Structures are given as structure tokens and as C-alpha cells.
Amino acid sequence: MSIAAEQATDVRARGLTPIWTCAAVVFLLCSLAIGVLAGPIDLGVGAVLESAAAHLHIPGFTSSLTPTEEAILWQIRVPRVILAALVGAMLALAGATYQGVFRNPLADPYLLGVAAGAGLGATIAIAYLPEGLRGQRALPMAAFVGGAVAVLLTYAVGRSARRERDAATLVLAGVTVAAFFTAWQTFVQQQNAETLQQVYSWILGNIPSTGWSDVILILPYVAVAVVVILALRRVVDVLSLGDDEAASLGIDVRRVRLALVVAATLGTAAAVAVSGLIGFVGIIVPHAIRLVSGVGYRALLPLSVIIGAGFLVLADVVARTALSPAEIPLGVVTAFFGAPFFALVLRTTRGGGS
Amino acid sequence: MNAIELQGVTVVLGGRPVVDRIDASVAEGEWLALIGPNGAGKTTLLRAIARLVSFSGAIALGGRSIRDLPRVELARLIAVVPQEPSTPPWMTVAEYVLLGRTPHLGALAKEGKRDREAAAQALARLDLLEFRGRRLGTLSGGEKQRAVVARALAQEAKIVLLDEPTAALDIGHQQQAFDLLDALRAESGLTLVAAMHDLTLAAQYADRMVLLDAGRVAADGTPRDVLTEELIASHYGASIDIVPVGDRLAVIPRRERRLTEP
Numbered sequence: 001m002s003i004a005a006e007q008a009t010d011v012r013a014r015g016l017t018p019i020w021t022c023a024a025v026v027f028l029l030c031s032l033a034i035g036v037l038a039g040p041i042d043l044g045v046g047a048v049l050e051s052a053a054a055h056l057h058i059p060g061f062t063s064s065l066t067p068t069e070e071a072i073l074w075q076i077r078v079p080r081v082i083l084a085a086l087v088g089a090m091l092a093l094a095g096a097t098y099q100g101v102f103r104n105p106l107a108d109p110y111l112l113g114v115a116a117g118a119g120l121g122a123t124i125a126i127a128y129l130p131e132g133l134r135g136q137r138a139l140p141m142a143a144f145v146g147g148a149v150a151v152l153l154t155y156a157v158g159r160s161a162r163r164e165r166d167a168a169t170l171v172l173a174g175v176t177v178a179a180f181f182t183a184w185q186t187f188v189q190q191q192n193a194e195t196l197q198q199v200y201s202w203i204l205g206n207i208p209s210t211g212w213s214d215v216i217l218i219l220p221y222v223a224v225a226v227v228v229i230l231a232l233r234r235v236v237d238v239l240s241l242g243d244d245e246a247a248s249l250g251i252d253v254r255r256v257r258l259a260l261v262v263a264a265t266l267g268t269a270a271a272v273a274v275s276g277l278i279g280f281v282g283i284i285v286p287h288a289i290r291l292v293s294g295v296g297y298r299a300l301l302p303l304s305v306i307i308g309a310g311f312l313v314l315a316d317v318v319a320r321t322a323l324s325p326a327e328i329p330l331g332v333v334t335a336f337f338g339a340p341f342f343a344l345v346l347r348t349t350r351g352g353g354s
Numbered sequence: 355m356n357a358i359e360l361q362g363v364t365v366v367l368g369g370r371p372v373v374d375r376i377d378a379s380v381a382e383g384e385w386l387a388l389i390g391p392n393g394a395g396k397t398t399l400l401r402a403i404a405r406l407v408s409f410s411g412a413i414a415l416g417g418r419s420i421r422d423l424p425r426v427e428l429a430r431l432i433a434v435v436p437q438e439p440s441t442p443p444w445m446t447v448a449e450y451v452l453l454g455r456t457p458h459l460g461a462l463a464k465e466g467k468r469d470r471e472a473a474a475q476a477l478a479r480l481d482l483l484e485f486r487g488r489r490l491g492t493l494s495g496g497e498k499q500r501a502v503v504a505r506a507l508a509q510e511a512k513i514v515l516l517d518e519p520t521a522a523l524d525i526g527h528q529q530q531a532f533d534l535l536d537a538l539r540a541e542s543g544l545t546l547v548a549a550m551h552d553l554t555l556a557a558q559y560a561d562r563m564v565l566l567d568a569g570r571v572a573a574d575g576t577p578r579d580v581l582t583e584e585l586i587a588s589h590y591g592a593s594i595d596i597v598p599v600g601d602r603l604a605v606i607p608r609r610e611r612r613l614t615e616p
Contacts, residue, residue, distance in 0.1 A: 011474040011486055013449040013465065231462050237449070238456050242440045244406050249509070250429030250457030294444055294489070 013237075016299050024306040028085075031310035035081035036073070038317045040324055043069055075211050083215050083274065084207045084316040085309035088281055090222045090271040092308020093301060094264040095282020097229050100236040100297045101260050102171055109268040109282035112174035112261070113150035116181035118272040121146020123185045123199050127192035139202070140217055140273035146181075147269030151262075153177050170261075205278035205331030207316045218270040225267030226305055232260055236297040278312070278331045280338035285311055288341070355417055357382040357513055357545040358403060362411035365398050365569075372398045373409070374569035380545055380562075382512075385536070387560035388549040389580070391590050394566040396549035397437060400515045403547070404434050415513065429457035433506040437517040437549075441498050443491025450490055450501055451476055454508030476507035479534055495522040503531055507538070516548040520555070532559050553605040557581055565589060577603055 036048060043065065051073060053061035063070060094109035102111070110116075125142035158173035189199055208214060229236075235256050238246045243253045285308045289300055312330075315337065319330045358380040365373040373395045380386045388396045402409040405420050405428060413420045415431050423431070433454070441450065454476070455469040465473075477483045480500040490498060499522045506514055514535070520528040536559055538544045550556040556563065556577070563580040565573040567589045573580045581603055586594050597604045 009470065011448045011452065011470045011477060013452055014446065015464075234459075234464065235461055237445070238453055240440075240442050240445075241453065244401075245434070245436060245440060247406060247425065248404050248429060248432070248434040248436075249453060250426040251461075252425050256461070290444070296442075296445055296449055 013234075014295055014299060016302055020293055020295070020299065020303060021306075024303050024310075028306050028310040028313075031313040032081055032085065035084065035313040035317055036077050038321055039072070039077060040321075041069070041072055043073060048073060076209050079212045079215050080207055080209050080316070081313055083218075084313045086215065086218055086222050087207065087271040087275045087278065088285075088312025088315075089305045089309040090218075090225060090267045091278065091281040092285035092304040092311070093226060093229060094268045096286035096297070096300050096304040097236065097260055097264040098282070099286060100240055100301075101257050101264075102168075103240060103242065104171070105287070106283070107171075108279075109264065110178075110272075110277070110279075111171060112154045112265055113177040113181060114147040114265055114268050114272060115277050116178040116185065117150025117153075118143040118147035118269060119203060119277070120150075120181045120185040120188070122202050122273075122276075123188050123195075126195045126198050126202070127188055140214065143202075143273035144269050147272055148266065150177050150181055151265045151269070201329065202276045203331075204329035205276035205334075206319075206327070207275055207312075207330055214274040218274055221267050221270035225263040228263035229260060230302055230305070232256060233298045233301045236260065236301065240297065276331065278334055280334045281308060281312060284334075284338040284341065355382070356380060356414075357384070357416060358547065359414040359417075360403075360411070361413075363399070363402055363409050363413060364411055365395075365402050365407055365409045367398065367407075372569050373402060375411070376566075376569075376571055378564055378571060378574065380547060382545055383539060383543045384562060385539060385546045385548070385560045387556040387563045387577075388547065388566060389551075389553060389556060389563055390566035390572070393568075394589075395569040396566055397517050398569075399566070400434070400517050400547065400549055404428070404432055404515055406434075426457050429509070429511070431511055432513045432515060433509040433511040435502055435506045435514065435516040435519045437521075439498075439502045441490040441493075441501070443489060445490050446486065447477070447482055447488050447490065447493070447501050447504075448473065448486040451482075451486075451504045451508050454505040457509065457511075472510060473504075473508045476504040479507065480504045480531070496524060496527050499523055500527065500531065503535075512543070513545045513547070516546065518549055518551060521551070528555065535559075553581060553586070554603070557603040557605065581605060 037043065037045060047064050050061055051063035051065050051070065054063040055074070065073065091109050095107070098107035098109065098111050099105055121142040121144070122139055124146070125139045129138055154170065154174045154177045157176060158170040161169045161173065189196060235251060238249055238251050239253070239256070246253050286300060286304050289295070289303050289307055293299070293303070295303070315333045316330055318337070319328045319333045322328055356379040360376055360378045363373060363376045364371055376399065388399065390396055398407060401407040403413055420428060451473045452465050452469065455465055455472060458469065459465065474483070477486055480503055482497070482500055482504055485493065485497065490501065493501065499520065503519060520531055523531060532555070535544070535546055539546060560577060562575065563577050564571055565580050565585060572589050573585050581596055583594060583596055586592055586605070593608045593610060595606045595608060597606055
């Protein structure tokens with residue numbers, strides 16, 4: 001027994017190791033810096049740092065930027081970078097959470113009909129709301145409501161199947177609801193062909209340059225989702241044993257799964273509401289982390305938040321600078337770079353013992 | 355007081371009673387082997403005792419109905435070694451065995467020193483300490499099976515339900531696993547209920563045997579009472595010889611030439 005007691009310090013789960021945490025944080029900080037500095041107008045590293053110091057009221061610093069440059073930095077670039085970081089963190093975290101909860105490596109943040117519901121909400125807002133109302137407030141709210149309604153409906157359908165302990169039932173219900181909402185959305189779109197362009201550009205996904213209002217809109221949802229999911233991250237490891245074994249280890253599977261899915265879904269609905277449909281983030285980021293580090297969910301979930309944030313900031317930089325002044329839809333960028341990157345990671349780590 | 359008390363336990367699956375009005379009790383510290391042909395209801399009965407399937411009738415642990423117990427408390431009383439445990443390939447042996455500590459942790463808590471010691475002890479008892487950093491995906495079937503038993507031990511429950519726990523083990527590791535469970539039973543009054551197909555093996559370890567057939571108790575008693583040529587013939591459709599070896603029993607199948615048409 002004394003041998004066991006001595007060895008006990010070695011018997012531990014791989015949590016967030018300092019190396020992976022540092023690497024992730026450095027990646028995020030670099031991404032944020034690139035996101036703030038990149039753009040059609042060159043603000044200069046020194047001037048940006050001075051301005052930041054001045055805004056933080058550090059004595060002895062005054063900004064050397066012109067008022068216009070100040071506005072570009074603080075009203076356009078910084079909020080856009082933060083918005084991209086929030087959306088990326090949320091999508092990556094939701095993807096990792098769904099993969100754990102549903103024990104399906106291909107589960108993505110749009111699994112339970114969020115995307116279809118949000119798409120319908122946004123399409124209705126674009127097609128039927130008067131021009132003036134359509135803008136900054138109404139569209140995200142309509143998309144959020146659509147996404148949330150779709151998920152509630154998915155739950156209702158899943159529960160009515162009376163096999164509530166079976167995760168697959170919920171996924172099938174999600175597919176059903178998504179098909180229905182997509183059909184409805186297509187119908188509305190066809191009836192209002194003049195708004196096709198606008199609907200289309202929303203569906204392709206974009207981080208809007210709308211200042212701080214969208215950041216404030218989604219921050220509470222993302223914050224709650226991140227706190228709830230990270231608090232339960234050890235339980236996600238238990239859930240990966242399947243419903244029965246998790247239950248025999250004392251987990252109230254239904255309740256825990258509900259908490260995790262609701263948190264991930266509400267966060268996703270909020271993210272989709274401001275950014276449209278940005279694919280691949282929720283699959284690529286968790287899988288890349290898994291393939292490189294081989295960690296379980298307790299480390300994967302927090303790492304997904306950090307890496308997901310950095311990843312989408314970089315993708316957004318590409319979206320707005322590659323063909324400047326035109327913007328490429330962000331959803332196109334994530335798919336275009338995401339898929340080959342994923343193939344590369346898959347190839348280089350194949351047979352790495354996982 | 356009995357560790358487990360079953361009264362009229364019935365489990366209906368797909369409109370058919372898979373477990374049918376079973377009355378039985380298991381004394382504290384007893385080793386009960388559940389035997390019976392495929393589809394007799396052994397696994398389902400174990401699942402009912404762990405409240406993994408809904409049942410009618412009453413199941414009590416130490417006098418307390420399991421319906422009244424919160425999940426966490428139930429998991430502190432009963433550990434389950436399933437027939438086909440899922441062993442995520444990316445998980446290390448240490449991480450896997452530590453999951454056995456889940457019922458002793460709050461939903462939001464992390465494992466502490468006490469949990470790591472319990473896991474290390476369980477690993478040591480199953481000769482798995484050196485494997486602690488290995489991924490489950492790199493283990494052999496037998497090593498995995500031992501990790502599953504180690505996880506159940508780390509749970510430190512007084513009752514362990516085992517569903518064909520050693521089917522994947524060679525005879526040496528079978529013996530090791532059962533000797534270990536037997537030693538734990540003597541040391542700490544562990545109560546064991548194991549569904550078993552290997553009747554000879556079951557006869558070496560079990561104090562008592564319950565023979566199930568079509569969801570009903572067909573026989574209940576010591577191995578000598580239950581392992582008779584007539585009972586095995588009528589419920590398994592097998593022709594065997596029961597051979598006493600000292601005070602133990604061996605079940606040996608008879609080879610019968612089943613002639614085919616020329």
C-alpha cells in the first residue's frame with residue numbers, strides 16, 4: 001500500500017499543462033495583435049501601444065494617433081477583433097462540448113438545428129421587416145430567437161420520442177427540425193427574391209464592423225456558456241464512457257447533458273446571430289488540439305476557448321485583407337483554410353499513438 | 355441485514371418480461387454467481403440492481419429502497435463492471451481509473467490526494483501501476499479489462515456487480531482478478547454479484563449460485579445444489595459431467611457425435 005501511496009502523485013489526469021496553456025495563450029495574443037494591426041490603414045505598433053496606454057490612463061502616455069485613427073482603432077478594429085475572438089471561442093467550445101456529450105467526433109455547433117433556426121429568423125427579418133429596423137438590432141435578435149426556438153423544438157421532439165436517455169434521439173430530432181426550418185427559410189427566400197443577396201451574405205458568415213454593440217449583445221451569452229461548460233469539464237470526460245457507465249458513476253446524465261447542451265446552444269445561437277454561419281471552427285479547432293496534444297475533455301474544453309478565439313481572429317484578418325478593400329465571407333475562409341489544415345494535422349500525427 | 359434484497363423484480367423490455375418476478379437476497383460479504391443460458395436475464399437483472407433500467411417490484415440495499423437513493427449515493431454503494439465497457443482510446447489508464455472516484459467528488463470538484471491514492475492502490479492491486487500513463491487504445495484486451503476492474507475498485511463501493519468480468523482474460527489473469535476480488539471480500543466485506551458463463555470458474559469462487567432461465571429463478575443454492583447434470587441439461591440444453599475434484603466441482607462438457615446425413 002505504501003508503494004501505491006508514493007505513486008499516487010503520479011496517478012493524475014492530464015489537465016491543463018503549463019506548456020499547452022502557454023502555447024495557446026501566446027497564439028491568442030499574437031492573433032489579437034495581428035488582428036488589431038492589420039488593415040488598410042497602417043496605424044503602427046508604437047502608436048497603437050501608446051494609444052492603449054493612454055486609454056488605460058497610465059500616466060505619461062498620450063496617444064499620437066489622429067482622431068480618425070483613434071476611431072478606426074477603438075470603434076472598428078478592436079471591437080471587431082474582440083467579436084471575432086468571442087465567436088471563435090464560442091464555436092470551438094460548443095463543437096468540443098457536443099462531441100463529448102453526444103460521443104460523436106463529427107458533432108458540430110450547429111447540430112441541434114441552431115443554424116437552420118437562426119437562418120430562418122434572419123431571413124424573416126431581412127424579408128419582412130421595414131428597411132430601417134432591419135439593421136443592427138433586429139437581425140441578430142431575430143436570428144437568436146430563431147436559433148433558440150429551433151433548439152427548444154428539437155428538445156420537445158426528442159423528448160416526445162420517450163427515449164430520453166438516448167443521445168442519438170436528440171440528434172435525430174435536430175436533423176428533423178433543421179430540415180423543416182430550412183425548407184421554411186427557402187420558401188420565404190423564394191417569395192422575397194429581391195432580398196436574396198442580403199440573406200445569402202448573412203448565411204455565408206461575416207464578422208460585422210459594427211463597433212461595440214454586437215460585442216455587448218453576445219458577451220453575456222458567451223460568458224455564461226464558457227463558465228457553465230468549463231465548470232463541468234471533468235464530467236464531460238465521464239460522459240465519454242456512455243450514458244450507462246456515467247450513470248453508474250453517480251452522474252445524473254440527463255440533467256448534466258441538458259445543462260451542457262443548453263449552454264453550448266445558447267452561446268452558439270448568440271454567435272450565429274451576429275456572425276451568420278461560420279462553419280468548420282467547431283470541428284477543426286477541437287480536433288487539431290486533440291491530434292496535437294492528445295488530451296481529454298478537461299483540458300480540451302479550455303484550450304478550445306483560447307485556440308478558437310485566436311483562430312477566428314486570424315481567419316477574419318484573411319477575410320478582410322486578402323482582397324482588400326473587398327471582403328471575402330468569413331465562412332468561406334474558414335472552410336478554405338480549415339479543411340486543408342485539418343488534412344495536414346491528420347497526416348502528420350497519424351500513428352502518433354492516439 | 356442483507357446487502358441486496360429483491361422482491362418481485364420484473365423488467366419488461368419490448369413488451370416481454372426479460373426479468374420476471376424475481377425474489378432473491380444477497381448477504382453482506384457473499385459472492386453470488388448469476389448463471390443461466392444466453393438471454394436468461396442475467397445482464398438485465400444486474401442493470402436493474404444498479405438502477406440502469408426501470409423495473410417494478412422492490413430492490414433494497416441494506417434495507418434502503420434504491421428508488422429513494424440519489425444517483426451519487428447509489429454509485430457510492432454499487433460499482434458496476436459492464437460486459438462491454440467503453441474504453442476511450444485517448445484516455446490514459448490513470449485518467450480512466452480516476453473516473454471511478456466520480457461519486458466521491460462534487461460535479462464541479464477535482465480529484466484530491468485521497469482520490470489519487472485510491473486510484474493508485476487499485477492500479478497496484480491489478481498490476482497496472484506501470485501502465486498508468488499509457489493510453490487505453492494501446493492496451494491489449496486483457497489489460498483493458500483489468501483497467502475496468504481497477505476503476506470499479508477505485509470507486510470503493512461495498513457491492514460490486516460484474517457482468518462476465520473475465521471473458522477477455524487468459525486463465526492466469528482470470529485467476530488473478532478473481533483471487534483479488536476474493537481477497538477484498540475477505541478484507542473489507544465486499545459483496546459480489548457476478549454474471550458468469552464459465553461454470554467451473556464460478557463454482558470455485560461463488561458461495562451461492564442463482565440459475566436464471568427465461569427471466570425466472572430456476573435454482574438457488576450452493577454450487578453443489580445448482581450444478582447438477584439434470585439442471586444444466588434442462589436449462590442450458592447441454593450434456594455435461596460434474597466431476598468433483600477434492601471439495602471442488604468441475605463442469606466438463608461431453609463430446610457427442612452429432613452425425614450428419616451422409
